[in-house]
Amino acid sequence: IMDRLKLVLQYFQSNSESISNGICVILALISVKLYTSFDFNCPCIPQYNKLYALGVMFVPPVILFLLGVMINRHTGVMMEEWARPPGKRTKNPAVIKYLFSAMMQRALLAPMVWILVTLLDGKCFICAFSMSVDPKHFTGLPNNTGLDLVKIMAKVPCKEDIIFRNTTFRKAVTRYVRCYSQAIGWSILLLLILVGAVARVIKPCFNHAIFLQTRYWSNYLDIEQKLFDETCVLHAREFARKCVVQFFEGMQDDAVLRLPLSHTLPSRKTQDEYEEEERLHGITRKEQVDHLLQTWYQCRPELDVTKIAHRPTLCITWEDYKGRTIYSDV
Amino acid sequence: MDKFRMMFQFLQSNQESFMNGICGIMALASAQLYASFEFNCPCMPEYNYTYGIGVLVIPAFWFFLLGFVLNNNVSMLVEEWRRPTGQRGKDPTILRYMFISISQRSLIAPAVWISVTLMDGESFVCAYSVDLDVYQFGNATEHGLSEEELMRMLAKIPCKLIFDGQHIISREAATRYIQCVSQAFGWLFLLLITVIAFLIRAIRPCFTQAAFLKTKYWSHYVDIERKMFDETCTEHAKGFAKVCIQQYFESISGEMRSFHGHLRGDDSDDDDDDDEKHNNDEDKLLGIWAQDDMDKVLWNWHTCKPPLSLRKDGVSDDAKGDANTQEIGLLNQKGFGSGYNNKKEWAVYYSKV
Numbered sequence: 193i194m195d196r197l198k199l200v201l202q203y204f205q206s207n208s209e210s211i212s213n214g215i216c217v218i219l220a221l222i223s224v225k226l227y228t229s230f231d232f233n234c235p236c237i238p239q240y241n242k243l244y245a246l247g248v249m250f251v252p253p254v255i256l257f258l259l260g261v262m263i264n265r266h267t268g269v270m271m272e273e274w275a276r277p278p279g280k281r282t283k284n285p286a287v288i289k290y291l292f293s294a295m296m297q298r299a300l301l302a303p304m305v306w307i308l309v310t311l312l313d314g315k316c317f318i319c320a321f322s323m324s325v326d327p328k329h330f331t332g333l334p335n336n337t338g339l340d341l342v343k344i345m346a347k348v349p350c351k352e353d354i355i356f357r358n359t360t361f362r363k364a365v366t367r368y369v370r371c372y373s374q375a376i377g378w379s380i381l382l383l384l385i386l387v388g389a390v391a392r393v394i395k396p397c398f399n400h401a402i403f404l405q406t407r408y409w410s411n412y413l414d415i416e417q418k419l420f421d422e423t424c425v426l427h428a429r430e431f432a433r434k435c436v437v438q439f440f441e442g443m444q445d446d447a448v449l450r451l452p453l454s455h456t457l458p459s460r461k462t463q464d465e466y467e468e469e470e471r472l473h474g475i476t477r478k479e480q481v482d483h484l485l486q487t488w489y490q491c492r493p494e495l496d497v498t499k500i501a502h503r504p505t506l507c508i509t510w511e512d513y514k515g516r517t518i519y520s521d522v
Numbered sequence: 523m524d525k526f527r528m529m530f531q532f533l534q535s536n537q538e539s540f541m542n543g544i545c546g547i548m549a550l551a552s553a554q555l556y557a558s559f560e561f562n563c564p565c566m567p568e569y570n571y572t573y574g575i576g577v578l579v580i581p582a583f584w585f586f587l588l589g590f591v592l593n594n595n596v597s598m599l600v601e602e603w604r605r606p607t608g609q610r611g612k613d614p615t616i617l618r619y620m621f622i623s624i625s626q627r628s629l630i631a632p633a634v635w636i637s638v639t640l641m642d643g644e645s646f647v648c649a650y651s652v653d654l655d656v657y658q659f660g661n662a663t664e665h666g667l668s669e670e671e672l673m674r675m676l677a678k679i680p681c682k683l684i685f686d687g688q689h690i691i692s693r694e695a696a697t698r699y700i701q702c703v704s705q706a707f708g709w710l711f712l713l714l715i716t717v718i719a720f721l722i723r724a725i726r727p728c729f730t731q732a733a734f735l736k737t738k739y740w741s742h743y744v745d746i747e748r749k750m751f752d753e754t755c756t757e758h759a760k761g762f763a764k765v766c767i768q769q770y771f772e773s774i775s776g777e778m779r780s781f782h783g784h785l786r787g788d789d790s791d792d793d794d795d796d797d798e799k800h801n802n803d804e805d806k807l808l809g810i811w812a813q814d815d816m817d818k819v820l821w822n823w824h825t826c827k828p829p830l831s832l833r834k835d836g837v838s839d840d841a842k843g844d845a846n847t848q849e850i851g852l853l854n855q856k857g858f859g860s861g862y863n864n865k866k867e868w869a870v871y872y873s874k875v
Contacts, residue, residue: 231705233705235698235702237699244705244706248705252709254716258716258717261720262719262720262723262724267724271724271728272727353694353695425742428743428746432750433750433754471761472758478829485755488751489605490606490608492606492609493610494610
């Protein structure tokens with residue numbers, strides 16, 4: 193099962209479009225969850241009802257839209273492509289436009305989901321428009337409370353209020369306004385789906401070849417940026433390793449190059465011993481180690497690994513007395 | 523365990539996504555902490571405001587500091603800030619970049635706490651119930667209470683069970699009103715931080731993109747270099763320890779051999795295979811063959827540890843070798859002031875003409 197999970201992850205990562213789609217869907221689900229966990233609290237006061245309800249209906253979509261734009265990878269790619277100097281590569285405005293429209297479409301999904309859920313649930317509409325309902329259509333209006341009509345209608349969204357205790361007035365008005373709200377919600381949903389379907393169906397009729405090109409190049413820009421970041425990371429790793437090794441070797445007392453010419457050689461070193469010497473980098477005493485650690489803090493080495501990156505290697509050539517090559521490393 | 527290891531490797535492979543993961547976990551922890559926190563308004567005029575605003579602000583501040591504590595890059599930032607210049611100049615833009623990215627991550631959990639607190643509304647109800655206008659929510663026009671008694675009654679609004687002024691003011695209406703205001707503040711707060719984050723993230727590539735790439739690379743480099751240095755030091759310590767112990771055994775076995783007076787002859791009569799295997803086993807014994815010798819090795823290891831100074835290899839028997847050893851010995855004993863400058867390097871350049 194881990195293999196399958198790995199395959200799925202790899203598939204998603206290879207295609208950046210499908211990652212953006214996935215994030216978009218997750219944001220839409222988050223917006224639904226946010227709505228259900230939000231404790232809607234209509235103030236039931238004439239001056240503030242509309243303000244509160246319309247605020248709850250429209251401020252979170254703005255927040256979700258901005259979040260959607262920020263989270264999308266294409267935003268960064270598009271902004272960079274738009275703001276860069278031409279250099280040796282000319283800019284293609286069609287690619288920028290394509291990225292912009294793709295980003296907009298994805299960013300608009302979560303706000304639309306919020307607005308639709310709000311409308312289908314109906315609480316916001318009831319809070320905002322209960323005062324605009326004409327109470328003559330409904331029976332049971334409480335008329336013994338001494339409050340004016342507007343204040344009574346403003347209290348309709350609040351269930352706990354005692355003035356509506358014995359009548360069905362409140363429930364009737366609520367149901368009526370909710371009807372309206374759901375009708376508007378379903379109409380908007382139908383309209384959006386129609387527009388989406390029509391656009392999808394007739395798009396290939398216009399400029400399909402150019403569309404394929406712009407899609408390819410926008411995908412290319414995204415991949416190129418990712419690869420550049422990855423290469424920078426790998427390069428920094430290599431650079432750091434070489435810089436540290438160069439620093440260690442610079443702390444040695446003496447660099448002796450032993451040329452293997454004499455046959456009073458000590459026994460040939462094993463692989464392990466070579467590795468040990470590699471790891472020690474010539475630092476073999478406590479004072480050396482202390483000095484090394486102190487110098488690392490006090491006097492950090494400069495960022496230049498040219499010497500170690502282009503280290504000369506030792507190549508031996510054996511020639512006989514006539515000058516013919518018997519053996520050569522070159 | 524294998525699943526956890528793979529997940530851990532996947533997260534660690536990308537340092538940024540690891541930090542983002544910790545960030546997300548802290549945000550969830552802060553939401554969960556609020557849900558499990560039992561809000562207990564004191565319902566007394568003197569303490570309501572302090573308690574309400576305290577619950578809003580102090581945990582947020584605590585989460586912010588916790589974000590700094592849990593972030594590994596803080597020590598790296600301080601180290602880079604305080605180090606002497608040495609041979610490498612210091613770049614203030616790198617320090618600024620690291621500080622900003624650490625702060626951004628630490629600000630998420632406090633923002634979640636503040637917005638959840640404001641959306642819930644209880645802390646505002648607790649803090650501001652005494653500031654309510656009685657006539658707006660009152661049931662009666664005359665209440666006949668003194669200033670102090672009125673304040674005490676208003677302060678009891680957040681506590682459902684001990685509220686006793688139902689005939690003067692409608693508790694639900696007042697609570698609902700304050701919760702409304704609190705939620706409005708919450709949404710405005712979220713809108714504000716989202717707009718600021720949007721401006722920083724989406725508009726920034728228009729300005730200073732080249733300089734930004736540079737600072738991003740070098741701040742990442744500082745982090746990797748620190749890790750590489752620690753790795754190299756660990757590997758070096760391993761090699762150092764291994765060679766030190768090997769040389770210790772060899773030195774003791776050298777003493778033992780001269781003490782026992784070369785009792786062992788050479789085993790060159792055996793055939794080759796046996797000889798090699800024999801040599802391998804002999805090598806593993808490192809020259810210690812008897813119980814007394816081993817006891818001496820163990821005793822000396824505690825009472826008289828060898829110096830932290832490895833002998834260089836390649837000593838041969840002729841006079842040149844002796845001179846070599848002496849020279850190395852002299853170099854070993856010199857201090858660092860002169861040793862640092864007496865470096866000799868031989869390099870042979872071979873041209874393929």
